[in-house]
Amino acid sequence: MNVLWLQSAGCGGCTMSLLCAENPNVFDTLGDAGIRFLWHPSFSLETGAEARRILESVEAGETPLDVLCVEGSIVTGPRGTGKYHMLAGTGRSMLDWVQSLAPKARHVVAVGSCAAFGGITAAGGNPAGALGLQWDGTLEGGALPGAFRSASGLPVINVAGCPTHPAWVTETLLLLAGEAMSEGDLDPFRRPRFYADHLVHHGCTKNEFYEYKASARSLSEMGCMMEHLGCVGTQAVGDCNIRPWNGEGSCTRGGYPCIACTSPEFEEPNHPFTETPTIAGIPVGLPSDMPKAWFMALASLSKAATPKRIDVNAHSDRIRVAPTLRVKRK
């Protein structure tokens, strides 16, 4: 299976993340499965005219294309021409290239939230007219129409995340190579369900603090970051805390709140990322699937029952009170 990878309007962080795949590394993982890069702007030797010839060969139908991966959003400005982002040496915009190459591909994969939904590049007034490949934030229809289907019959597969977890990309490519991904394997925002059926909250090391609503008030404290520090891990999809980055890292494990980077329009929360908006002291964004009244009742009960160890440690940058050891009576 061959993969053509284009980098559009993004930061390149999704490629950097992919390079962090380990056990085995990305090249061994893909190589062993018979997946090779037709061209990747950072991994391939070809540049300039050689690279352009590869693209032209795919466009002309001389080289069959199994997967078109696009990283970064697609710029449509000014006035829908896409000319704010030209593909060097071709006299054509990236928008034009993507619209021409996507129908030739058996599968199209948007790598990262920029390519999926617009992401960070579409933040603010979005003067560049940045769009996702097939979505504009939460609305279907981006650089490609909402009705677009690649040659396999699938819509654009949105491997959303900022950046994406390397294993989300390799697992998607492995499933495509094995013809083992169908539309039913994608969630309503077309994210692969193998990671989108989990919440970031699952497996977070702060779960015990969450249970008692023992909350951190500053980023250096050990407590749960939902109540005061903007963590939306109870609503955001991703298995980041089940298979952490590099075997051990995630945002919440590093002491930073989850900002739902796998979600469309995460870049515009309308409040600082590290603040929880509240009404009368109640967080506005409550956990998925939980009615507000239940949350209120559970929160007040659990706060009243918080053990001293959890209460003290939640407001500290290290463990101050160790668990009580139970000694068996002889």
Ligand code: SF4
């Ligand atoms: S999704 Fe995030 S990491 Fe990936 S290209 Fe966009 S800004 Fe960079």
Ligand code: SF4
């Ligand atoms: S910090 Fe966030 S992800 Fe972790 S337990 Fe609290 S709400 Fe859940």
